Amino acid sequence: MTDLGGLFRAAGVTGFLHAVDVDTGAEVAHGADEPVVMASVFKLALLVEFFRQADAGRLDVTERVTVMADRHTPGPTGVSAMADDVTMSLRDLAYLMIAVSDNTAADALIGRVGLSAVNTMLAAEGLDGTWVEHDCRSLFASIVEDAGQEEMPTDPAVIARLRALDPARTSRSTPRDMTRLLGMVWRDEAASAASCASMRRLLGLQVWPHRLAAGFPYDDVAVSGKTGTLPTLRNEVGVVEYPDGGRYAVAVFTRSYGTAQNQPRADAVIGTAARAAVERLRG
Numbered sequence: 001m002t003d004l005g006g007l008f009r010a011a012g013v014t015g016f017l018h019a020v021d022v023d024t025g026a027e028v029a030h031g032a033d034e035p036v037v038m039a040s041v042f043k044l045a046l047l048v049e050f051f052r053q054a055d056a057g058r059l060d061v062t063e064r065v066t067v068m069a070d071r072h073t074p075g076p077t078g079v080s081a082m083a084d085d086v087t088m089s090l091r092d093l094a095y096l097m098i099a100v101s102d103n104t105a106a107d108a109l110i111g112r113v114g115l116s117a118v119n120t121m122l123a124a125e126g127l128d129g130t131w132v133e134h135d136c137r138s139l140f141a142s143i144v145e146d147a148g149q150e151e152m153p154t155d156p157a158v159i160a161r162l163r164a165l166d167p168a169r170t171s172r173s174t175p176r177d178m179t180r181l182l183g184m185v186w187r188d189e190a191a192s193a194a195s196c197a198s199m200r201r202l203l204g205l206q207v208w209p210h211r212l213a214a215g216f217p218y219d220d221v222a223v224s225g226k227t228g229t230l231p232t233l234r235n236e237v238g239v240v241e242y243p244d245g246g247r248y249a250v251a252v253f254t255r256s257y258g259t260a261q262n263q264p265r266a267d268a269v270i271g272t273a274a275r276a277a278v279e280r281l282r283g
Contacts, residue, residue, distance in 0.1 A: 001280065002280070004028075004030040004273055004276065004277070005030065007269055007272055007273050007276065008030075008254065008269060008273065010269075011254075011265040011266055011268065011272075012258060012263075013234070013254040013255060013257065013263075013265075013266045013269060014254065014257075015030065015252065015253070015254045015269065015273060016030065016031035016032065016034050016036050016175050016252070017029070017030040017031065017032065017175055017250070017251065017252045017253075017273055017274070017277060018030075018032035018175035018176045018178070018179045018250070018251050019248055019249070019250045019251075019274065019278055019280075019281060020180075020183065020248065020249050020250075020281075021246070021247070021281050022186045022187060022239065022247035022248065022249055023187075023247060026281055027281075028280050028281060029176070030277075032174065032176040032251075033129070033174050033175075033176055034174060035129060035167035035172050036172065036173060036174060036175065036235070037164070037165055037166070037167050037170055037171070037172060037228075037233055037235075038132075038171045038172060038173050038228055038235070039171075039228030039233055039235055040101045040103075040106075040136075040226065040227060040228040041173065041178065041226055041227070041228035041235050041236075041237055041253075042171045042173075043098060043101065043106050043226055044098075044178070044181060044182070044203075044226045045121070045122060045130065045132060045181065046097070046106060046109060046110065046113060046118055047094060047097070047098060047199055047203075048121065048181065048184075048185065048190050048191065048199065049117055049118045049121045050090070050094055050109055050112075050113050051190075051195035051196075051198060051199055052190070053113060053117070054191075054195060055191050059090065059112060059113070060090070061089065061090050061091035061094075062090070062091065063089060063090050063112075064087055064089050064090075065087070065088070065089075065090060065093070065108060066085055066086070066087040067079055067086045067087075067104060067105075067108050068085050069084050069085050069086075071104075072104045073104045073106075073107045073135075073136045073137045073140070074103065074136075074137075074140050075101075075103035075104060075136070077096075077100040077101060077102050077103075078096040078097075078100045078101075078102025078103075078104065078105055079093075079102055079104040079105050079108075080102055080103050080104040080105075090109065090112060091198075093105040093108050093109055094109060094202060095202055095205065097109060098202040098203060098205065098206060098226060099205045099207055100206075100207055101208075101226075101227060103136035103137075103140075104136075106135070106136050107135045107137055110135045115132055115134070115135065119131060119132055125180075125181070125184070127173075127180065127181060129172070129173055129174040129177045130172065130173040130174070130177045130178075130181075131171065131172055131173075132171045133169070133171045133172070134170070134171065139164055139171070142162075142163050143162055143231075146158075146161050146162045146163055146164070147162065152231055152261060153231060153259075154231070154259045154260060154261060155259070156259050159231050159232060159259055165231065165232065165233065175237075175251035175252070176251075178249075178251035179237070179249035179250065180249075182237060182238070182249040182251075185199050185200060185203075185239075186200065186247055186249065200224060200239075203224035203225060203226060203238065203239070204222065204224040206224065206225055206227070206238075208227050208236075210264075210268070210271075211225075211227055211234065211236040211267050211268075211270040211271055212227075212236040212238045212240075212250065212270055212271055212274050213225070213271065214267070214268060214271035214272075215271025215272055215274045215275035215278075216271070216275060220242075220243045221240060221241065221242055221243070222240070223238055223239075223240050223241075224238050224239050224241075225237060225238020225239070226238065228253075231259065231261070232258075232259055232263075233254070233255055233256075234254045234263055234266040234267055235252065235254065235270075236252055236270050237249075237250070237251040237252070238250060240278055242282075248277075248278045248281055248282075250274045250277060250278065252273055254266050254269065254270065
C-alpha cells in the first residue's frame with residue numbers, strides 16, 4: 001500500500017487528499033477534513049451555482065455581456081490577457097473560467113451570479129467546510145497589499161504574511177467537500193441532468209495536463225478537473241473515469257516547503273498521489 005504522506009514529503013510538500021468512488025462511496029483519505037486554501041478551485045463552486053441559477057430561470061446562459069478592457073482582472077490567460085473590450089455569452093465566460101482558469105471571466109460571472117448565492121448553495125448542500133471569501137480581483141489586491149509589491153512574492157518572510165494563503169482568511173474548503181461536490185455533478189445531483197452534463201463537459205476541457213492528468217496517461221482514461229495555484233500552493237480537484245465505468249472523484253491540495261514559483265515536483269505529486277489513491281480504490 002502506497003504511503004501517501006511519504007509521496008508528499010518526497011515531493012517537498014504537505015499534502016491533503018480525498019478520493020472516492022462516485023458510485024459506491026468507497027474512499028481513501030489523507031488529511032481529507034483539514035481546511036485548505038482553494039485558490040482557483042473555488043471556480044468549481046461558482047460553476048455549479050451558475051448552472052443552478054440557469055435551471056431556475058434566473059439567468060440565461062446565452063446572455064451576452066461586455067467586459068471592458070479597463071475592468072480586466074490580472075491573470076495570464078483568457079480575457080485577462082486580452083487588450084481590448086470583449087463581448088461574449090455567459091456560458092462562454094464559464095468555459096474560459098474552467099478551461100484556462102480565466103480570472104476576468106470568473107469575476108464577470110461573479111458579478112452576475114453573486115458570491116452570496118454561491119455560499120448559500122454550499123451551505124444548503126452541507127458543505128460546511130467551504131466558503132468563498134472574495135472574487136479574483138479582491139484576492140490579488142490582498143496579495144499586493146500584504147506583499148507591498150505587484151509581482152508574486154517568493155521571499156518566505158513576505159509569503160508568511162499573505163492572507164491569501166491562510167484558510168481562516170481566504171476562500172477555503174476541504175478535500176472531502178470538493179469530492180462531494182464533484183460527485184454531485186457526476187451523479188446529476190448538483191443541478192439538472194442537462195446542466196450537470198454541461199459542467200462535466202467544461203471540466204473535461206481544462207487544458208492543464210501536468211497535475212491530476214499526469215497520473216493517468218492513458219488514451220482510454222478520461223480526467224476532468226479544475227486547478228488552483230498561488231505562491232507555495234498547487235491544487236487540483238477532478239474526476240477520473242475508466243473504460244469499465246469506474247468513476248473516482250479526487251481532490252489533492254498541496255503546500256510546498258520551498259517558495260519558488262516553479263514547482264514541478266509539487267505539480268507531479270498531485271497526479272502520482274491521485275493514481276495511488278484510485279488504484280487502491282480499484283483494488
